[in-house]
Amino acid sequence: xxxxxxxxxxxxxxxxxxxxxxxxxxxxxxxxxxxxxxxxxxxxxxxxxxxxxxxxxxxxxxxxxxxxxxxxxxxxxxxxxxxxxxxxxxxxxxxxxxxxxxxxxxxxxxxxxxxxxxxxxxxxxxxxxxxxxxxxxxxxxxxxxxxxxxxxxxxxxxxxxxxxxxxxxxxxxxxxxxxxxxxxxxxxxxxxxxxxxxxxxxxxxxxxxxxxxxxxxxxxxxxxxxxxxxxxxxxxxxxxxxxxxxxxxxxxxxxxxxxxxxxxxxxxxxxxxxxxxxxxxxxxxxxxxxxxxxxxxxxxxxxxxxxxxxxxxxxxxxxxxxxxxxxxxxxxxxxxxxxxxxxxxxxxxxxxxxxxxxxxxxxxxxxxxxxxxxxxxxxxxxxxxxxxxxxxxxxxxxxxxxxxxxxxxxxxxxxxxxxxxxx
Ligand SMILES: *Cc1c(COP(=O)(O)O)cnc(C)c1O
Numbered sequence: 001x002x003x004x005x006x007x008x009x010x011x012x013x014x015x016x017x018x019x020x021x022x023x024x025x026x027x028x029x030x031x032x033x034x035x036x037x038x039x040x041x042x043x044x045x046x047x048x049x050x051x052x053x054x055x056x057x058x059x060x061x062x063x064x065x066x067x068x069x070x071x072x073x074x075x076x077x078x079x080x081x082x083x084x085x086x087x088x089x090x091x092x093x094x095x096x097x098x099x100x101x102x103x104x105x106x107x108x109x110x111x112x113x114x115x116x117x118x119x120x121x122x123x124x125x126x127x128x129x130x131x132x133x134x135x136x137x138x139x140x141x142x143x144x145x146x147x148x149x150x151x152x153x154x155x156x157x158x159x160x161x162x163x164x165x166x167x168x169x170x171x172x173x174x175x176x177x178x179x180x181x182x183x184x185x186x187x188x189x190x191x192x193x194x195x196x197x198x199x200x201x202x203x204x205x206x207x208x209x210x211x212x213x214x215x216x217x218x219x220x221x222x223x224x225x226x227x228x229x230x231x232x233x234x235x236x237x238x239x240x241x242x243x244x245x246x247x248x249x250x251x252x253x254x255x256x257x258x259x260x261x262x263x264x265x266x267x268x269x270x271x272x273x274x275x276x277x278x279x280x281x282x283x284x285x286x287x288x289x290x291x292x293x294x295x296x297x298x299x300x301x302x303x304x305x306x307x308x309x310x311x312x313x314x315x316x317x318x319x320x321x322x323x324x325x326x327x328x329x330x331x332x333x334x335x336x337x338x339x340x341x342x343x344x345x346x347x348x349x350x351x352x353x354x355x356x357x358x359x360x361x362x363x364x365x366x367x368x369x370x371x372x373x374x375x376x377x378x379x380x381x382x383x384x385x386x387x388x389x390x391x392x393x394x395x396x397x398x399x400x401x402x403x404x405x406x407x408x409x410x411x412x413x414x415x416x417x418x419x420x421x422x423x
Contacts, residue, residue: 006024006025008024017091017288018285020087020090021087021281021287022285024083024086025082025087026083037080037083039275040080040274041274041275042074042078043073044073044074045070045071045073053072055069056069056070056072057072060072060073060266074274075266075269075271076266076271077271078274078277079274080274080277081099081271081274081277083277083281084097084277084281084284085097085099085250088236088240088250089252091218091284091287092218092219092232093223094225094232094254095253096252096255096258097250097251097252098261098262098271099236099248099250099271099272099277099280100248100249100250100251100265100271101247101249101270101272102235102247103128103215103233103234103235104130104249106233106234106250106251106270107128107130107131107249108134108270109264109265110231110233110251110261111139111178111180112264113260113261113264114177114178114209114260115142115144115177116142116174117142117143117144117174118143118169118173118175119144119145119169119174119176119177119178120144120145120146120166120168120172120174120175120176120177121135121139121144121145121146121165121178121180122146122147122148122161122162122165122176122179122180123147123148123179123181123182124149124182124185124192125148125149125150125151125185126151126186126393127213128213129381129382129385131180131213135180143172144177145168146165147164147168149161150190151183151184151190151191151192152190152192152322153192154193154196154324155193158193158197158200159203162204166205175208176207178208179208179211180212180213181194181210181211181212181213181229182212183212183214183216183217183332184216184317184337187341187399187401188393188394188395190325191317191325191328191332192212192328193328193332194210194224194228194229194332198228198229199228202228209230209257210230211230211232211233212224212231212232213233213234214232215368216239216337216367218239218240219234220291221291221333221334221335221336222333223334224332225252225253227332230253230257231251231253232251232253233249233251234249234250234251234252235249236248236249237366238366239287239291239368240280240283240368241280241368241369242283242286242290242368242369243370244364244366244370244371244373245279246279248272248276248277248280290370290406293406294338294368295335295336295337295338296409297338297404297407297412298316298318298336298337298338298339298340298404300409300412300413301402301404301409301416302314302319302340304413304416304417305342306319310350310420310423311345312343312344312345312398314340314341314342314343315341315343316336316341317329317333317340338368338404338405339367339401340401340404341401341402342402343400344420345398346398346423347397347398348376348378348398350398350423351376351398351399351400352376352379354419354420354423355374355375355376355419356422357423358415358416358419359419360372360407360412361402361412361416361419362374363375365381366403367401368403369405370406372402372404372405372407372412372415373402373403373405374400374402374403376399377395377401378390378395378396378397378399381401382395
């Protein structure tokens with residue numbers, strides 16, 4: 001491991017993440033005084049001595065927990081990735097973090113490291129489609145089963161799902177290996193009651209860790225570790241990367257939770273590359289600025305859209321009507337985010353006319369970038385989902401998904417106004 005700039009306090013003041021992003025984990029003196037970390041393009045690292053090489057390998061092979069004492073080989077890690085992991089952990093108030101070549105690389109490495117034949121995963125639904133598919137199809141081939149419950153479920157329904165999962169695991173000779181949540185869920189924005197899941201876990205499955213995909217509100221607007229979750233999952237492609245120019249993933253949590261995942265990542269090489277790690281270091285310097293601006297923009301745009309005659313309704317966390325969902329939002333979230341659902345009056349034809357008329361917002365899937373994006377889940381991201389499941393999830397033909405960026409809010413409102421006029 002590189003020698004690090006570890007200053008996290010001044011006197012008795014703990015420095016905030018947005019300050020720590022400018023230096024934590026990097027010592028310019030080790031790189032010719034370069035203010036910014038270089039991109040370390042190397043496949044392997046030289047050992048100062050044979051004994052040191054042995055010690056470093058003890059970390060890689062798990063003989064010593066918490067990763068290697070020194071760098072060994074770029075499939076295991078490098079300076080850019082280590083600095084990034086230190087800084088990602090800061091945002092989440094986590095002990096440690098791991099970065100991956102995509103959000104799905106993070107998710108699949110976590111799931112494969114957590115489960116074996118006979119085991120059961122209990123998960124909230126819906127999940128990101130690729131996550132749901134990996135659990136239902138790829139893990140099923142390894143003899144791993146799942147039980148799911150709807151994102152808005154109350155304590156009784158969560159208890160029932162955990163009890164079913166535990167019974168199934170017992171019957172299969174396995175364990176209730178993992179509780180996997182996603183909140184808010186895509187594209188419904190339904191929130192999971194993390195505190196209720198943590199209470200249910202404590203009562204029924206105290207050994208089972210809780211992981212949560214925090215891509216939509218993290219790392220700024222939701223801190224699930226405070227509410228009883230153990231592992232946070234990110235597509236860093238979205239708000240953390242924030243410029244729609246990279247694909248990456250992350251996990252954060254306690255070191256003992258992440259160590260088995262690190263070991264599997266070492267074996268299969270799902271770590272992100274040094275260049276992407278460097279891009280993310282730059283992104284994390286502005287993540288608070290970008291998310292704050294995008295969130296403020298979304299609030300203004302939604303205030304305009306709310307009463308527009310061509311808008312049937314909005315699925316925006318800043319305007320929750322359901323009392324139970326509003327209660328979860330108050331307990332868990334510090335902001336409403338900038339990704340929401342717009343239900344156009346009409347069906348697919350009206351939605352397509354609206355999308356095709358947009359002049360500033362780009363027609364693309366994904367979210368969390370500097371630019372505003374719009375898409376049609378039923379015809380795009382969820383095209384292959386069976387109609388009955390779509391209906392159950394509320395994915396209708398008039399649903400347009402919008403991710404608001406950091407443009408001028410009034411320009412965005414002008415764009416939505418003229419596009420709705422074209423419907
Ligand atoms: C995009 C996304 C993923 C997958 O991330 P990739 O970086 O595309 O692999 C997982 N979960 C959620 C909630 C996402 O939005």
